[in-house]
Amino acid sequence: MHPDRLWRSAEPRKSYEVVIVGAGGHGLATAYYLAKNHGITDVAVLERGWLAGGNMARNTTIIRSNYLWDESAGIYEHALKLWEGLEEDLGYPLLFSQRGVLNLAHSLQDVRDGVRRVEANRVNGVDAEWLDPAGVKEVCPIVEVSPEVRYPVLGATYQPRAGIAKHDNVAWALATAASALGVDFIEHCEVTGIEVSGGRAVAVDTVRGRIAANRIALSAAGHTSVVAATAGIDLPLQTHPLQALVSELLEPVHPTVVMSNAVHVYVSQAHKGELVMGAGIDAANSYRRRGAFHIIERQMAAALELFPVFARAHVLRTWGGIVDVSPDASPVIGLSPVENLYLNCGWGTGGFKATPGVGWCYAHTIAHDEPHPLVAPFTLDRFTTGALVDEHGAAAVAH
């Protein structure tokens, strides 16, 4: 083994107990907890590109759990609690920084929704406060709170335990830990089909040959529709580009995370010093990991209005990922219509924060062939029963 390599790059074997499709954060965390919590180590994680080169490498790393509904608070708060012990658990620096998140309100309706969400959060044991404009200014002095601007800040929800982490470190730490427990990571191994026999998933076809598995767990984010279709499963997902950008490295100016659904921008400052900004999705479906320029332009306009101090900053780099958007802005996790085939998708624009939580619960679901209680509400079935977990209010530009 190369001394500098953190994990083993494996050659595919003929069969595994569990095959995970997609080595993003969710696939890696699932493999780690399968091995750690359930003793299942005969696991391969198959990745069409390179390890964690998808949305895991492209997201703006915002972590929070201040969602409206009980079901969401359950899974996101479970994740946040795991984040709080993850550096120690994995023995690797993740640059997890609980610098808080402000979700700004710019209209009376925003204020009502925000206050309601704060109350709902508290009932669910999620830390939450409502701040007036002066309180916002105190937490983040560079936010423009004067009533003069086009969309004045009328207040904000504040979750002090929210924050950011270094996405690449998270992926490397999970891969290192899972690899040490015996999990195989196989890169450049695109899954081209799922073999179903008598209603059971029995193997995957890959560009590197057929691999048999007793259990197959999808974690392919923007490509889940394509992979699931090979097993005859239709999913209520639409794949859209989502973009983000960074400025050059600047002195520390921005102490927290600021999100604004109304003006469509969210900003934090990474440890190195770059301002990290994200926007909304491109309207049209696309599998091209490149979004339209007008989205970036609008996002910059919004950022400048909220943070006049950014006027002299330069855009260093923009990029895009493709995200799997569900009708109610909540994920689909659990069993599928095909036996031994499991689903984890629909995280859309906001799945990074869930990484350890979903890995924990998805591993449980796969190990027991039964949904973990925290993901049980997120069935595919809810699009028939109507029991949606509608997070559009809390998550219009969810991250």
Added chain:
Amino acid sequence: MLLIPCPWCGARDEVEFHYGGQAHVAYPEDPSALSDEQWGRYLFFRENPEGDFAERWSHSAGCRRWFNVVRDTRSNRIKHVYLPGEPRPVTP
């Protein structure tokens, strides 16, 4: 940004248009006759191909008319533009 050929106005920037999602999704003729599953499929399930996709656009900042497009979602290349009510063109 896409350059979208409106059948009436010619090629214009994407910012002039509004996206309408998958084309050829008809409102069910007798909604109350549908099962929950059929109704759920009508409401929530749309095609999501990596490849050719028939979709609707409205030229909202121009002539304000709707039309259909076949676009390859891998490259964003527009292959066909046709009118609502016309069948989806067959790509050779």
